[in-house]
Amino acid sequence: MICLNIDGIAVEAGEDMTILEAAQSVNIRIPTLCYMKEVNEIGSCRMCVVEVEGMNKLPTACNTLVKEGMHVQTKSERVIEARKTILNLLLSNHHRGCFSCPQNGECELQELCYEYGVEESRYVGTRKKIERPVKDSHPFLCYHPELCIHCQRCVNTCAKVTGRKAITLGKTGMFNIIEAPFGADWDTTLCESCGNCAQACPTGAITEKRKKNYRGWETKRVRTTCPHCATGCQMDLIVKDNKIVDVEGADGPSNHGLLCVKGRSASFDFIDQEDRIRYPLIKNKDTGEFERATWDEALDLVASKFTELRENYGGEALAGFACSRSTNEDVYMLQKMVRTVFESNNTDNCARV
Amino acid sequence: MTNTIYDITHESDVIMLVGSNPEHAHPVIGMQIRQAVEKGTKLIVVDPREIDLAKKADIHLKLRPGTNVAFANGMMHIIIEEGLLDEAFIHERTENFEAVKEAVREYTPDKVAGICGIDADILREAARMYATADRAPILYCLGVTEHHTGTEGVMSLSNLAMLTGKLGRPGCGVNPIRGQNNVQGACDMGASPNQFPGYQNIIAPGIVEKFEKAWNTTLNPNVGVKATDCFPKMITGEIKGLFIFGEDPVRTDPNTAHVIHALKSLDFFVIDELFMTETAKLADVILPGRSYAEKEGTFTNTERRVQRVRKAVEIAGETRPDTWIFTEIMRRMGYPQPHLTPAEIMEEISLVTPSFGGISHERLDSKEVDGRGLQWPCFSKDHPGTPIMHEGKFSRGLGYFRPAEYKCSVELPDEEYPLLLMTGRILYHYNACAMTDRTEGIHQIAPESFIEMNTNDALKLGIRNEEMVEISSRRGTIAAKAHVSDKTREGECWMPFHYIEGGANWLTNDALDGISSTPEYKVCAIKVQKIK
Numbered sequence: 001m002i003c004l005n006i007d008g009i010a011v012e013a014g015e016d017m018t019i020l021e022a023a024q025s026v027n028i029r030i031p032t033l034c035y036m037k038e039v040n041e042i043g044s045c046r047m048c049v050v051e052v053e054g055m056n057k058l059p060t061a062c063n064t065l066v067k068e069g070m071h072v073q074t075k076s077e078r079v080i081e082a083r084k085t086i087l088n089l090l091l092s093n094h095h096r097g098c099f100s101c102p103q104n105g106e107c108e109l110q111e112l113c114y115e116y117g118v119e120e121s122r123y124v125g126t127r128k129k130i131e132r133p134v135k136d137s138h139p140f141l142c143y144h145p146e147l148c149i150h151c152q153r154c155v156n157t158c159a160k161v162t163g164r165k166a167i168t169l170g171k172t173g174m175f176n177i178i179e180a181p182f183g184a185d186w187d188t189t190l191c192e193s194c195g196n197c198a199q200a201c202p203t204g205a206i207t208e209k210r211k212k213n214y215r216g217w218e219t220k221r222v223r224t225t226c227p228h229c230a231t232g233c234q235m236d237l238i239v240k241d242n243k244i245v246d247v248e249g250a251d252g253p254s255n256h257g258l259l260c261v262k263g264r265s266a267s268f269d270f271i272d273q274e275d276r277i278r279y280p281l282i283k284n285k286d287t288g289e290f291e292r293a294t295w296d297e298a299l300d301l302v303a304s305k306f307t308e309l310r311e312n313y314g315g316e317a318l319a320g321f322a323c324s325r326s327t328n329e330d331v332y333m334l335q336k337m338v339r340t341v342f343e344s345n346n347t348d349n350c351a352r353v
Numbered sequence: 354m355t356n357t358i359y360d361i362t363h364e365s366d367v368i369m370l371v372g373s374n375p376e377h378a379h380p381v382i383g384m385q386i387r388q389a390v391e392k393g394t395k396l397i398v399v400d401p402r403e404i405d406l407a408k409k410a411d412i413h414l415k416l417r418p419g420t421n422v423a424f425a426n427g428m429m430h431i432i433i434e435e436g437l438l439d440e441a442f443i444h445e446r447t448e449n450f451e452a453v454k455e456a457v458r459e460y461t462p463d464k465v466a467g468i469c470g471i472d473a474d475i476l477r478e479a480a481r482m483y484a485t486a487d488r489a490p491i492l493y494c495l496g497v498t499e500h501h502t503g504t505e506g507v508m509s510l511s512n513l514a515m516l517t518g519k520l521g522r523p524g525c526g527v528n529p530i531r532g533q534n535n536v537q538g539a540c541d542m543g544a545s546p547n548q549f550p551g552y553q554n555i556i557a558p559g560i561v562e563k564f565e566k567a568w569n570t571t572l573n574p575n576v577g578v579k580a581t582d583c584f585p586k587m588i589t590g591e592i593k594g595l596f597i598f599g600e601d602p603v604r605t606d607p608n609t610a611h612v613i614h615a616l617k618s619l620d621f622f623v624i625d626e627l628f629m630t631e632t633a634k635l636a637d638v639i640l641p642g643r644s645y646a647e648k649e650g651t652f653t654n655t656e657r658r659v660q661r662v663r664k665a666v667e668i669a670g671e672t673r674p675d676t677w678i679f680t681e682i683m684r685r686m687g688y689p690q691p692h693l694t695p696a697e698i699m700e701e702i703s704l705v706t707p708s709f710g711g712i713s714h715e716r717l718d719s720k721e722v723d724g725r726g727l728q729w730p731c732f733s734k735d736h737p738g739t740p741i742m743h744e745g746k747f748s749r750g751l752g753y754f755r756p757a758e759y760k761c762s763v764e765l766p767d768e769e770y771p772l773l774l775m776t777g778r779i780l781y782h783y784n785a786c787a788m789t790d791r792t793e794g795i796h797q798i799a800p801e802s803f804i805e806m807n808t809n810d811a812l813k814l815g816i817r818n819e820e821m822v823e824i825s826s827r828r829g830t831i832a833a834k835a836h837v838s839d840k841t842r843e844g845e846c847w848m849p850f851h852y853i854e855g856g857a858n859w860l861t862n863d864a865l866d867g868i869s870s871t872p873e874y875k876v877c878a879i880k881v882q883k884i885k
Binding site: 139140160161162163164187192193194222223224225226227228229230231232233234237239242243244250251252253254255258259260261262263265266267268269270271272273275276277278279280281282283290293295298299300301302303305306307309310313315316317318319320321322323324325326327328329330331332333334335336337338339340341342343344345346347348349350351352353 | 357358359376378379380381382384386387388390391530531532533534535536537538539540541542543544545546547550555564568570572573575576577578579580581583591592593594595596597598599600602605606607620621623626627628629633636637638639640641644645646647648649650651652653654655656658659660661662663664665666667668669670671672673675676678679680681682683685686687688690695698699701702724725726780781782783787788789791792793794795797798869870871872
C-alpha cells in the first residue's frame with residue numbers, strides 16, 4: 001500500500017495504481033481526453049497533467065504510477081494554465097464548425113473547452129498544411145481528419161479491444177495520422193464495420209453517418225439486449241420522436257461496451273419499415289390474396305378452425321412452433337397455448353435448425 | 354454454456370474452438386477471443402475452413418466435415434496413452450469411464466488422421482496442448498451439432514473435458530455458443546415436445562400433474578413431435594393444423610422444396626409475423642406481432658444469463674403484443690387465461706420452473722443485479738445465480754462418460770455429385786435476414802449469395818473467381834457467385850444460407866440427427882457447373 005497526498009487529502013493506493021486511479025478512488029476528478037482504461041493509456045493528449053511536488057515537468061496522471069509520500073495537485077494554477085494551453089493547441093488543428101458537427105453536445109473536446117473557457121485558439125495549427133481527405137465511402141462510418149485530435153482511442157480500440165487492427169497509426173512527415181479504413185477502398189480493408197471506434201472517439205472525427213440525423217439532447221435511451229446472436233450484448237436504443245435512430249454499446253457482462261455491425265447498425269431499421277405487417281390478414285381462398293381483417297375476425301377464425309381440427313382429429317394433429325428470436329415471456333405463453341388449448345405437446349422452437 | 358463468456362476468454366490458458374466461427378456468427382465473442390490470443394492465450398481451431406481465427410491459431414486442424422467424433426476420440430486416445438488424463442477427477446466426479454476408454458482404444462492417431470484428413474503429429478500436439486493446460490475451455494457451435502451424429506459429437510467433447518478434469522472451474526468447461534439471441538431461453542421455456550419449462554420432463558413422474566395443477570386444466574401426457582419431424586407428418590396428414598410464431602422454415606430448414614410441400618399440405622396454417630416472409634406467404638391467416646423493441650421481456654443468452662428487453666417505440670397500425678395474441682387464442686378456444694403483463698408472466702414462470710425460481714423483472718431491474726442479469730439455475734429470490742455449472746458436483750451427481758462411435762455423413766460426394774457442401778453464417782446477416790436485410794448499408798456490404806470453392810476444383814471446372822455458377826444437389830438447383838480460394842479443402846465447398854436468391858437450403862439434406870433431430874446442414878453432396 002502506498003500513501004500519498006492529492007489536493008490535501010491523504011490517499012492510500014495500490015502499488016500499481018496511477019495517479020489518475022488514485023484520484024478517482026477518492027472522487028477527485030482529473031479531466032482526460034485520450035485515456036481509456038487498459039486500452040489507451042499513452043498520455044498523448046496531456047489533458048490529465050498534474051503538479052507533483054519535486055518534479056519540474058507536469059506528469060500525465062493517466063500513466064504515472066503513484067509513489068510513497070507523493071504530493072499531487074490536480075487544480076493548481078500551473079495545472080489549469082497547462083490544460084488551457086493544451087486545449088488551445090488541440091483547437092488550433094480542430095475545425096470548429098460545431099454547429100454542423102454530429103457530435104455537437106456530446107463532444108468531449110467541446111465540453112473541456114467550455115469548462116476551461118477556451119473559445120478560440122491563440123495558435124495557428126501546424127496540421128493545416130497537410131492534406132487530409134475526408135473518408136466517407138464506407139456505408140456506415142466516416143472519418144473527418146479536421147476534427148481528429150489524434151488521441152488514438154480508435155486505433156487502440158480496434159487493436160486491443162476488437163482485436164482487428166483495421167485502423168492504424170500512420171506517419172506523414174513529422175505528423176502522426178490516423179489511417180481510417182473508410183475511404184474508397186473500404187471493402188478491401190480489414191474493417192468489420194462494428195463501429196466500436198466511433199463509440200470510442202471523443203470528438204466528431206469518426207462517427208456513424210446516421211448520427212447527423214439527430215442531436216443527443218433530443219433523444220432518450222432505452223437499455224435492452226441485442227436481438228441477433230446469443231452473446232447477449234447490452235445496448236442502448238437511441239430514440240427520437242418514437243423512432244430508433246441509433247444504437248450504442250452498453251457495459252454488459254458479456255460485451256463490456258462492444259457491439260458488432262449487426263447490433264449497432266442492423267437492429268432497428270427493420271422495425272418501422274413500410275413492409276411491416278400492421279393488420280391481421282386472412283387469405284381469400286378464391287383469389288389466393290391476403291385481405292385485411294379485424295382482430296376479432298382473424299382470432300375467431302383461428303380459434304374455430306383449430307378447435308374444429310382438434311375435435312375431429314385430436315390435439316396431436318395440431319402443432320405450434322415458438323420463435324428463438326422472441327422473449328422468454330412470449331415463448332412461455334406460446335407453449336402454454338399449445339399445451340392447454342391445442343391439447344398437444346407438438347411444440348418446439350428453432351433450436352434444431 | 355457451462356461457463357461464462359468472460360471466464361473462458363479472460364481466464365483460460367488454451368482455447369479449443371470446434372466447428373465455430375465466432376468472428377462471424379458471434380462477433381463480440383470473436384473479438385474477446387482475439388483479445389485473449391493477443392494477450393498470450395493459446396488457440397486450437399478445429400474447423401474444415403481456413404477461418405480468420407485459424408490464422409491466429411497455434412494449431413489448426415483442418416479436418417474433413419462430419420468427422421468430429423473421430424477427432425475427439427483420437428484426442429482421448431492420445432491423452433490416455435500418454436497418461437495426460439486427470440485420474441482424480443475421473444475417479445471422484447465421474448462414472449462409466451472404462452466404456453469410453455475401451456471405445457477410443459481403436460482410434461489411434463494414424464487411423465483418426467486418415468478419417469479426418471489431418472496430420473497425426475499435429476493431432477498429438479493438439480491433444481497435449483489441451484490436456485496439459487491448467488485452464489482450457491472447449492467452445493463449439495453448429496459445426497459440431499449440425500450433423501446426423503451431432504449429439505454424439507457433443508458427447509465426445511464432454512468426454513474429452515471430463516477426461517482432463519476441465520469442468521466446474523473458471524476458464525474451462527464445455528461451451529456451446531448458441532445461435533439465436535433467445536434460443537437458450539426458448540428451450541428453457543419449454544417450447545419442446547418432451548419438456549415443460551426448465552427441462553421438466555413430461556415422462557418424469559408427477560410433472561404433468563404439477564402443470565395440470567398450476568394451470569388448472571388437464572394436459573396431454575404424450576410426448577410430442579419435434580419440429581423437424583413435423584414436416585413429413587404434414588405431408589402424410591398426421592399434422593393438419595400449424596401455428597408458427599416468427600419462424601421462417603422455408604428459408605431456414607433444409608430441403609426447401611420439401612418444406613414448401615409440407616406447409617402446403619396443411620388444412621390450416623397460421624403465422625404470427627413481422628414481415629411477409631416466404632413462409633408467411635403460405636399461411637391462411639397472418640397475425641401481426643411485435644419486435645423486440647416494441648415490448649417488455651427477457652432474453653437468455655448463451656451463458657444462461659437472463660437479461661431484460663425493454664420497449665422503446667410503438668409503430669402505427671394494429672400490431673399486438675404476441676402474448677396478447679396467444680392469450681386471446683386460449684380464451685377463444687375455451688381456456689380462461691387472464692391477460693398478464695410480461696412481468697406477471699415471469700412471476701408465473703418462476704413459480705413453475707425451479708431453475709427460474711429467483712428471477713423476476715423487479716429483481717432484474719434492481720440495484721442488486723445492476724444490469725448484469727441473472728444466470729440460471731437461480732432457485733430463490735436470495736440465490737445469486739450460477740455463473741459456472743457443475744462446480745464440485747455435476748447437476749446429475751456423477752458425470753457420465755457416454756462412448757460415441759464415428760459414423761460417416763449420410764450423403765457423401767459421389768460420381769454424380771462430386772463435391773461436399775457445408776453451410777453457415779456470415780458477419781453481416783442473421784439467419785433468414787428478415788431483420789438485417791432491411792438495413793441499406795448491410796445490403797451494400799453483403800448483397801448476395803456465394804459459394805466458396807477450392808482453387809483446384811475451380812480450375813478443373815474452368816470456373817473463375819466471381820463467376821456465377823449453377824449448383825445442384827439431389828434436392829434442388831440454385832445459382833450463386835463463386836468465391837475461389839483455398840479457404841476450403843479440395844473437394845469441399847461452403848455457402849451462407851441467408852439469401853432468398855441462391856439460398857443454400859434448396860440443396861441441403863434433411864437427414865436428421867438420430868437423437869436431437871437436428872438436420873445435417875453441414876454435409877451434403879453437390880455438383881457445380883459453369884452457367885452456359
